[in-house]
Each structure stands twice: as C-alpha cells, then as structure tokens.
Amino acid sequence: MIKIEHLVKNYGSHCAVDDISFEVESGEIVGFLGPNGAGKSTTMNILTGYLSSTSGKASVAGVDILRDPIGAKKKIGYLPEQPPLYLDMTVEEYLNFNYELKGCKLDRASHLAEVCETVKIKDVYKKVIRTLSKGYRQRVGIAQALIGKPDVIIFDEPTVGLDPKQIIEIRNLIRGLGKDHTVILSTHILQEVQAVCDRIVIINKGKIVANEKTENISRVMDSNHRFNVKISGPQKEVLSMLKSMQGIAYADVLAERDGDAYTYTVESDYGVDIRKKLFFQLAERGWAMIGMESLGMSLEDIFLTVVEKSEESRTARVGAAGRVARRNKGKEKSAIEREVGASLYEDAQRQRTEAAKTATDAEEDEL
C-alpha cells in the first residue's frame, strides 16, 4: 500500500532522512518509532506531500507522491503532530470545510455522521473548537483525517499531551481503524506501538535501524533468559556445575559475597527455561539457592540497544551477532533478536571483565 524507496531529505547540509526504504502492506498498522529528531515527522511530511524529498521515491497505493500529488493526497488522511484546527470554527463547520476541501464524493450527512460516531464527538458537534478540551481537539483532528475514507491514515504522535484515559481511548480508536485502513503511527512512546501496531519500524538519525513484527519484539522481551542467582556453596564447584549444566549458555561468578553465598550470572540458551532444573540440581548437591533475579528486558532496553547499536560500527555488530548465532546453534532468529542477543552477550562479557578487575566495584556494576 505504501512504498518508500531510498528516500533522502537534506536540510542544507543536515541530512534529516538518510536513504530509508520500507513498505507497508494493506491493512497493516505500522508504528514508526524513534527518538526526537530521528526523522519521523520529516518522513511523514514527505509521504503526505507537505515536504518534497531530496531524492528517492514514495508512493501510496501505486501513486507516486511527486508525480501525481493530488491523486496521492486523495488516498491519505493525515493528522500532523499539532492538529490543524481552525479554533474559530465549530466542529460542524470544520468537518464540512474538510469535506469540501478533500472534494469528497460520499453522501455528506451520513458520512460526517459516521465519522463523528467513530471518533465519538457527537456531543460537541455544534461547539466552537476553541472551547474544546485537548482530548476532544485530538479527536476532531482524527475525524478530519478520516473524512473521505482514505486508504491510508497517518498519525504523527497522536497521544502526546493527553491524559492516561484519553491515551487508552485514542489507542483503541486507532486499533479499530486498522480494520478498514492502513495506518502509520509515529511515536516515541514504546508501549504505544506495542499496544497498537502490527509492525515496528525503528528509525534513528535518519536511518532505519529495525523493521520487525511486534510479536518478534515481544518475544525478545518475554524471553528472560538471563538471571542473577545467589547460591550458597563452594564457589569453584558451583561454577563448574553451572557451566556444565545443559541449557546454560554462559555462567560466571560475580564478585559479590553474602556469607558463603556468591552471586552468579547465568544465561540460558534461547527459549529454554532452566529455572526449575537449576533449583533441583542445586538441591541435589545440597547447595541452597537463596535468591534469583531475572534480568529480563523492557521495550526501553531493546529500543536503546537497537538505537545505540546503530551508532556503533557495523563490523563490531556483525562480530558480536556472529558469536551469538554460534551459541544458538542455528536456531531461527529475527534480526532484532540477534541484535538484542548480541548486546546481552556483550553486557555479560563486560560484566565479567569488570568483576575480575575490581572486586570492590562489582557490586555497583551489578546494580
């Protein structure tokens, strides 16, 4: 439905969007994620014809936005970051203006009623927009984007500045829209994409650094395969037992002591839950497990990892990813899992070297 090929946008010498390409299938909800200034809004502005690209191609439903801007714009409903509302109009006047502006051919009364029903603004239909609350203004902005039943709807940070209840309502609304429309949603709020989107495109400094199905990313998050385990027992023997245990990819001791107990960092193979097994094996030998802490990942961790990764040199990344891939013995993995996995591995190694260096600092390192 949407196709972006090698899109570049320069502002003078500053490159806001640097050769990005991606596609959005019909009926998909895609989250466009990135820190502030990453190029999200620029990309959307190019896609909607507000800005022109320096080079590259963007098309909507097969219509090139540069070659046939009017045709492409007819297929897009756009809610910019700041809803473009005429504060001195009533909602009714505003929607009618948009209806005319877009040259909509649908039956006016029933179409406007339908749009109002969808975004639930019937009770403020006759009110002047200036008097509306922020949540309602946002809805009117969304209503504007829906007029004319466009194939593609683009939202630029639709929930910024709303209260939690309104955020949930707007998200539900967007998810509902995904049934009949292709939706692109830009945001820097991670939960939002996770809650709403089918696919996530992460952009940083004008480049796409990840383009993954949401479920893949969720899988990475759910797979807490890294633990800090506190075991009371002889250090060397415990460590060698951990290292030899099946399902454990990596184990090391942290220089943190609590009586005769040491803390060990354990990383299981991907997708293997070793917790029960570990418990019984330790019990068999009479070593007490007195604490276990999961070092799972939040979406923030993944996001930061991916964004940081994109700023490091490419060779370093490939090397690390290769190591992880070997460890996982050919298991199928998505790019994001490899990326994040590599980072976890590096984290662990760093922890290990630091621990060896200064025993006293280790406690802080772990925290």
Place this chain on the structure above:
Amino acid sequence: MFAIYRKEMRSYFINPIGYIYLGVFLAFSALLCCYTTIISGSYDTASYFTLLIATFIVLIPLLTMRLFAEERKLRTEQLLLTAPVTITGMVLGKYFAALTMFAGGVLLSCINFLPIYIIGHAERVGEDSTTMHIGPVTGEIVGSVIAVLLLGAALIAVGTLISALTENQLSAAVVTVGVIAVMILLNVFNMLTDSSGQPLINSYPIRAVIDWVSVISRFSAFSNGIFDYAALLYYSSLAFVFLFLTVRVYEKRRWG
C-alpha cells in the same frame, strides 16, 4: 479552491476584521466624498478617488495580513498543503476572498455618489443642459471604479505575498503598509519643487522610473476621464506577478 475561498470569506465575518474593514472603509469613503465634492462644491470626483486610494495604505493590510501568516502560526497550513488542492488553488482561493471583500467595499461605497447625482439633478432644473453638462460624469466614475478595483487587486496581491513570507500577522501588516505606501506615494517626489518652482528631481530617468513604479501615476489618466487600457494591463500584471511569487514561496518551502 472554492472550499478555501468559502472558508476565508466566512472567517472575515466570524472575526471582527471583516466588519472593521467594511466599516472603516465606508466611513472613510463617505467622509472623503463629502469633503471633495459636496462641501467643496464640485462635481469632479478625481480627487475623491485619489484620496480613496491613499486609504488603501492602511486598509488593504487589514484584509491580507492574516491570509497566510495565521495559517502558518496555527499550523493549519499543513492541512491545506496535504489536502488534494494545488498550491495555486490555495493561493487563488485566499486571494479571491480578500478581493471579494475589497470589491464589495468599493461597490458599496458607490452609494456615496447618490447625493451628488441628486444635487446635480436639482441644479439642472431650469438650466439649459444642452449647452453645458451639469452634475457628475457617469462614464468617468465607472471608469475610475474599475481602475480602483484593479489597482486594489494589485495591492492585495502584494499583501498576499508579504503575508506568505511571515508567520506574524502584525509584521505582515506593518511591512504591507510600508510597501503599499511606497507604491502609492512614490510619485510625490516627482511633484516636489524647490523655492524657484523647479522640480526637485531633475534627472529624467529617475523621474521615469519613479513614475513607472508608482501605481498612482497610472491612475491620473482615469482622473482626467481617459480609460487607460495600458494602466489596467499594468495593474493586472502586478497582481499576476505577486501571486506567482506567492505560489513560488510555498513551492520553495516544500523543497527547503
């Protein structure tokens, strides 16, 4: 384009600006008409139209200052520029809305001529109207009104361009006042004379350039009762050039 035109027309009348413009314009024109004809006991409307044009210095910026500046400030221009409307359509929609307001005011102000005609009619009674013409000359008035409308069209185009260049209504208004004042009053320099009665600016080329730039020197033909097609063409071309530049400003911003 028509949607934008209608929206602009509406916004003149839901904001005070439309009423202020019409009220001030009608009051000014009535006052000027009264002083230049009835009170000074003349049927000649030439000085009325010339002074009326001078009021455009203040009045036209009222119409044009918010056209684009406000849209830019409120970010609503994003709506227009992402809608299936060409930039030319958007500019023309706004321009014609301002022009409609302006033309409406000018046409409404024609009511000022009614008392002159009535006085002229009263004076003609008993006089021999075959040897001399008593009362206003209708042809001259019609010609002058057409010229004023076209001159206004050119000045509104100037205001439109300036409004597109800024996002502050006030600075748009101030700059427009300045530019229109220069365009209208420039030929005053040609009229200045020193104590001996010699023109202050002696150089012919400079006088010619000033004459060419000044919109009002073109108007003098109409004051003398000549319907000057060249002047009409001059005004229309000015309007075209400034509207074209406005479109270019928006194109440029897209590529910026």
